[in-house]
Amino acid sequence: MDFEHVGNAHCLELANSIPDRQETGERDWLRSAEIAGEWARSLDLALASPPSSRELADLRAFREDVFATFTAIASGAEVPQHGLDSIAAAQARGLKVRGYRPSGRAIVRAWPQTWGVPDLIARFADSALTELTGDRLDRVKSCPSCGWLFFDTSRNRSRRWCSMQTCGGRDKALRHYRKTRD
Template identity: 60%
Template sequence: MEFEHVGNAPCLELTNSIPDRTAGDRDWLAEPATAAEWIVSLGLTPEAEPTERNLAELRRFREQVFGVFEALVSGASVSQQGLDAITEAHAQGLRTFGLRPPARHSAGQADSEPIARDWPERWSAAALTAYFAQSAIDELTGPRLDRLKSCPGCGWLFFDTSRNRSRRWCSMQTCGGRDKALRHYHRTRS
């Protein structure tokens, strides 16, 4: 299966794991085998195929994250419950996957390795939730929120990284192409 990643942040890739939020007929986190493929498509190696319980928890967390970012896009009030869910997942993640010292450090040298999160090589459900929570915290407290957008075609969230901030759709290959084809059809039928 092919998965499209257009959110420009891991937390938005999580929210976009429903291929079309307007239709809501598919969910890449609905069954273990597809979810494992989706995790691999993010460049992560799952510890094992996720269980139904793990997926249910991840889907609940996804909807909390989506609610927070969707509110920011639409200008609605941000849910304290959503922020609390992200904060708790982040805190739990820090307790489990904290910081590790650099492998090498040379005093006063610019090329020293930075201190980094101690992420696992194989990702459990807890590690994935912590990873997405870290991304959400980074984005919610970072400088890119003014570039957050929602695709009018499918409802996916993304950060518009175009120079002139003119990106309208999740991608030209899917929603942008459909919109242009539909407008062309209506123009020629008139």
């Protein structure tokens, strides 16, 4: 299965693990242990073992908190307290298990070589808090076609779609079709 990663941050890749939020259907990269494992590997986060149905449910619930938080930012709305609380709590739980370790003359987060779902949630929470307290929040955007979130890293901040290959190309083709049809 091919997974497209356009968010420019792990937390947004989690939020984007539903391929098209505008569609109704069963497309969800976290719907089964097998697909979730492939998706995690595509982010270089290899799972130690297949996640249980409870773990997948926890990961999906956390995804929705991250999505709601960053969607609010992209739309200029107030950040939902519930989402922020969920992210902070997940990061705190992760710090209890995976703190820091020395690395030469510095310290780094002590992430595992292979990941369990609690580790993944902590990693995504850590990414979200890094971004929420960083200087890129004004670059969070939502694709008008599919609803995916991304950091606009273009120099002039003009990126509109999650990807030109998918949503951008589809939108341009539709506009061309409508123009030539008339």
